Amino acid sequence: MHRRLLSVVVLLLLPGVAAADSHxxxxxxxLAMQRVSAMAVSPDASRVVxxxxxxxxxxxxxxxxxWMVDVESGRTRQLTSHPASDGxxxxxxxxxxxxxxxxxxxxxxVWWLSLEGGEALPVxxxxxxxxxxxxxxxxxxxxxxxxxxxxxxxxEETVDRLGAGSEDAGIVYDSIFVRHWDQxxxxxxxxxxxxxxxxxxxxxxxxxxxxxxxxxxxNQPFGGRSDYTFxxxxxxxxxxxxxxxxxxxxxxxxxxxxxxxxxxxAPQCLTSENEAxxxxxxxxxxxxxxxxxxxxxxxxxxxxYRVVLRSWSGVDHxxxxxxxxxxxxxxxxxxxxWAPDGGSLLAHASNLGRRSLxxxxxxxxxxxxxxxxxxxxxxxxxxxxxxxxxxxxxxxTELYHARRDGSRAERLxxxxxxxxxxxxxxxxxxxxxxxxxxxxxxxWLVRPVPFDPAHKAPVAFLIHGGPxxxxxxxxxxxxxxxxxxxxxYAVVMIDFHGSSGYGEDFQNAIQKNWGGWPLEDLQKGxxxxxxxNPWMDGDRVAxxxxxxxxxxxxxxxxNWPDRFTCLVNHDGLFDTRAGYYATEELWFPERDFGGTxxxxxxxxxxxxxxxxxxxxxxxxxxxxxxxxxxxxLFHGLAAFNALQRRGIESRLLYFPKENHWVLRxxxxxxxxxxxxxxxDRFNQGEAQPASTR
Numbered sequence: 001m002h003r004r005l006l007s008v009v010v011l012l013l014l015p016g017v018a019a020a021d022s023h024x025x026x027x028x029x030x031l032a033m034q035r036v037s038a039m040a041v042s043p044d045a046s047r048v049v050x051x052x053x054x055x056x057x058x059x060x061x062x063x064x065x066x067w068m069v070d071v072e073s074g075r076t077r078q079l080t081s082h083p084a085s086d087g088x089x090x091x092x093x094x095x096x097x098x099x100x101x102x103x104x105x106x107x108x109x110v111w112w113l114s115l116e117g118g119e120a121l122p123v124x125x126x127x128x129x130x131x132x133x134x135x136x137x138x139x140x141x142x143x144x145x146x147x148x149x150x151x152x153x154x155x156e157e158t159v160d161r162l163g164a165g166s167e168d169a170g171i172v173y174d175s176i177f178v179r180h181w182d183q184x185x186x187x188x189x190x191x192x193x194x195x196x197x198x199x200x201x202x203x204x205x206x207x208x209x210x211x212x213x214x215x216x217x218x219n220q221p222f223g224g225r226s227d228y229t230f231x232x233x234x235x236x237x238x239x240x241x242x243x244x245x246x247x248x249x250x251x252x253x254x255x256x257x258x259x260x261x262x263x264x265x266a267p268q269c270l271t272s273e274n275e276a277x278x279x280x281x282x283x284x285x286x287x288x289x290x291x292x293x294x295x296x297x298x299x300x301x302x303x304x305y306r307v308v309l310r311s312w313s314g315v316d317h318x319x320x321x322x323x324x325x326x327x328x329x330x331x332x333x334x335x336x337x338w339a340p341d342g343g344s345l346l347a348h349a350s351n352l353g354r355r356s357l358x359x360x361x362x363x364x365x366x367x368x369x370x371x372x373x374x375x376x377x378x379x380x381x382x383x384x385x386x387x388x389x390x391x392x393x394x395x396x397t398e399l400y401h402a403r404r405d406g407s408r409a410e411r412l413x414x415x416x417x418x419x420x421x422x423x424x425x426x427x428x429x430x431x432x433x434x435x436x437x438x439x440x441x442x443x444w445l446v447r448p449v450p451f452d453p454a455h456k457a458p459v460a461f462l463i464h465g466g467p468x469x470x471x472x473x474x475x476x477x478x479x480x481x482x483x484x485x486x487x488x489y490a491v492v493m494i495d496f497h498g499s500s501g502y503g504e505d506f507q508n509a510i511q512k513n514w515g516g517w518p519l520e521d522l523q524k525g526x527x528x529x530x531x532x533n534p535w536m537d538g539d540r541v542a543x544x545x546x547x548x549x550x551x552x553x554x555x556x557x558x559n560w561p562d563r564f565t566c567l568v569n570h571d572g573l574f575d576t577r578a579g580y581y582a583t584e585e586l587w588f589p590e591r592d593f594g595g596t597x598x599x600x601x602x603x604x605x606x607x608x609x610x611x612x613x614x615x616x617x618x619x620x621x622x623x624x625x626x627x628x629x630x631x632x633l634f635h636g637l638a639a640f641n642a643l644q645r646r647g648i649e650s651r652l653l654y655f656p657k658e659n660h661w662v663l664r665x666x667x668x669x670x671x672x673x674x675x676x677x678x679x680d681r682f683n684q685g686e687a688q689p690a691s692t693r
Contacts, residue, residue, distance in 0.1 A: 022424045024449040024486035027672035029423040030477060031055045031665050034415050035062075036397045037377075038088050039389050042095040045382040046071050047115075048399060048412060049079065049098060050389075051087035060666045066100060068115070069412050071385070071401060076413065079113060080120065086111075088132070088225075093139045097200075099123060101130060110144065112200035123200050127159045131190060132218055132225040135197065136234030141261060142197040143230065143237060144206065147188045150214055155206075158188070177249040180584050181221040182627040182659035190216040192228060192239060194261045209259035210267060215243035219254065226280050226335070232287030233314045235261050238270070240279045240292075250586040252277050252301050256292060258317070270310075270319055276303060280335070284342045287314060291345055293336055294324075299587045302468035304332040304504050307345060307360055326360060329367050330503040333358070339381050339404075346386075348376040350501030353430055353442045354473050357388055357406070370406035375474035387412075391475035393428040393446060393482065395420045424449050426485030428473070433528040436497055436517035439506065443525050444471065445533070446481040446491040458540035458683040460484040460491050461526060461564070465547030467498040467510050467518065467592075478661055478668070479546065487676050488684070490536045492529050496521035512594045514548075514576075515555045515607040522552070523560065539565075540683040544675070546570035546623075547631065547660065551609065554639060557620060558612025565682040567620040568675055571628050571660055574635040574642075575610040577601070582632045613642045619649035621678040623671065625658035651678065 038051040048069050053062045064087040066079040080086040084104040091098060092112075102111045105122060108129040113120045124130060124144065131145040152158045171184070178185055191213070193206040210217065217239045218227040228239035237259045244251040254277045257267040271278040276295035283290055290310045295303035306327055311320030326333075333347035345360040347367075357371035357379055374392035381387070386404055391397040396416050402409040426447040435441030448457045462479060464471045471479065471493045481491035495502065496518040498510025509517055530538045543564045545553045550572015557567060573579045577597050580589045593607075594600040605611065620643055624636030636652065643650035653674050655667055662671045 022422050025423040025425045025482040026486050033396045039378045040089045041380050041382045041387050042091050045385045049089045055665050057665050060664050127155050136230040138234050141234050143194045145190050148191050150189050175246050179629045207263035209263050215241040217241040229281050232283050238281040252587050282336050284338050300591045325365050346379045375472050392473050396475045425482045435524050436520035441521045443494040446485045448488045448490050449486050453535040456537040457490045460489040461543040462493045463545030463549035463552045465549045467548035468500050470495050470499045470501050494525035511592050512603045542566045542679045544568035554609035558615040561615050561617050567618050570623040571631045574638040576608045577604040621651045623653040626656040627659045630660045
């Protein structure tokens with residue numbers, strides 16, 4: 001590793017020198033941090049535009065503006081300051097102006113801004129909100145995503161139909177998948193529309209290039225403009241969508257389609273031979289090849305993504321055979337972009353408790369790690385420069401640039417330097433131990449603030465969700481270990497079997513094994529870190545988790561009931577069998593539990609927390625969102641009822657308008673206050689020996 005890059009890694013993973021009047025990090029510091037996202041690099045690599053989110057506590061929301069940094073001088077300039085939100089910028093071909101999304105007109109539309117001065121001007125004035133947009137390479141066409149009724153003849157018809165019904169009227173459904181994430185379905189789909197563009201002027205009608213498709217692009221609920229791209233010639237789009245009819249709730253068969261900009265032909269499916277997920281299409285700089293990400297296992301959303309290449313003939317509008325490039329690379333990239341010379345691709349992927357940036361050699365198929373520290377969130381290569389966004393335990397996302405090999409890395413932005421200096425954070429350390437099945441398992445430790453090895457510190461044992469995920473080293477805005485460290489807790493996080501970033505076999509080991517090896521890893525990991533750090537108080541340990549982590553809290557309550565002083569269960573599964581029938585994405589439990597509950601009931605029952613309520617005796621705080629349709633509210637109510645009926649000290653925190661996550665700033669403050677007060681209640685006084693609990 002180059003010395004300059006190493007200094008960046010240390011900066012990301014360890015907090016900077018605290019200011020003289022600093023204070024321990026808390027939730028108010030968390031919300032005060034401004035969030036950098038949506039990086040766009042100018043064609044000549046001289047400027048980078050980014051979206052900056054600021055939390056407005058009074059309005060109880062975040063708002064965003066566009067900022068620009070000059071690569072050579074490091075000077076930053078605010079480009080927009082409208083009370084509405086601006087973001088998702090992309091440079092025009094000449095690099096002298098921007099297209100961006102803004103809600104300043106009352107709806108989300110595409111706007112244009114000259115970087116040489118003047119006010120922002122509207123590009124679109126559609127009757128529906130624009131979700132995402134793209135500009136063709138030659139600048140002659142614009143694509144936007146809109147939510148429409150598939151059978152509506154015009155956009156105005158969608159608007160009229162939305163306003164015609166009563167909110168209290170009954171809704172009839174004839175097929176499964178009636179709700180998703182945090183919304184009930186009303187029949188609309190996200191479709192792509194294309195129109196001719198001249199400068200900032202739309203000079204024709206928007207045409208639906210997905211006519212009649214009962215499918216979404218971008219995909220619901222988390223898709224974005226990486227789900228589609230213009231062909232190099234600009235007269236077609238390649239997009240990822242799932243059109244599977246009634247099997248949508250249990251299928252992950254997303255295909256790539258070729259759509260015509262005039263909408264006169266039905267889209268052509270390009271990947272029908274692959275019944276697993278195909279996504280993230282990107283054309284090479286010379287327009288001769290299409291790269292995309294593809295899974296191999298149908299019905300498995302956490303399967304490993306491989307990089308696939310296909311040749312493209314712009315004259316004949318034909319694709320060549322698929323070439324699977326990274327079959328031997330045991331990591332799963334979650335992004336994809338081309339190097340300017342077309343000889344390699346950039347991608348970031350979970351990697352040993354971090355999210356690293358890699359260069360994929362297309363000739364050899366291997367991957368070289370370019371940025372090893374922290375958590376990379378975005379990247380681009382323009383000219384001879386590498387640009388990327390990265391965060392760490394010691395601070396939020398900032399932008400960097402480096403040489404093509406990752407050396408001579410320099411920070412471009414210093415958005416939160418003052419805020420980070422004012423909030424004292426705990427230092428972090430990665431460790432590993434021998435876990436279940438004799439495998440090496442990794443974890444992270446964040447030390448309390450202040451840290452005194454002569455003083456016994458209580459422990460917050462955080463369990464990540466997914467389960468195919470990882471806390472990683474990113475600066476999290478919902479589960480940030482520094483909030484607990486600032487309260488005086490040592491924070492321990494274990495990447496148990498099932499976690500991503502450790503290879504396909506390790507990740508798949510959780511299937512039909514939800515309460516087995518993961519629990520063993522947690523047990524062995526906690527024992528190991530306590531033994532290695534005698535300053536940690538093993539008699540004052542609280543366990544917390546959300547989603548799968550919340551499931552594990554319920555599982556621990558019945559299968560490791562005497563270890564913890566208290567538990568926090570956020571949106572966790574209480575009953576795996578009943579949970580199958582109430583969730584929306586059925587492919588998830590069907591894969592992890594080996595099938596449906598009626599075909600393979602043994603694994604649903606073997607790992608069902610509801611079957612072990614008779615062993616529960618640890619105090620528990622239960623948190624649940626009313627709009628969580630992934631893990632519906634009944635799970636939280638059932639856990640709380642069980643606790644109350646058994647006479648176990650317990651509390652329920654219910655957020656009627658939150659989904660699987662707590663997103664509103666004021667609710668985040670309440671969440672942290674309730675959780676930390678619950679931990680303090682059982683861990684900040686004199687410790688009670690575990691044998692008497």
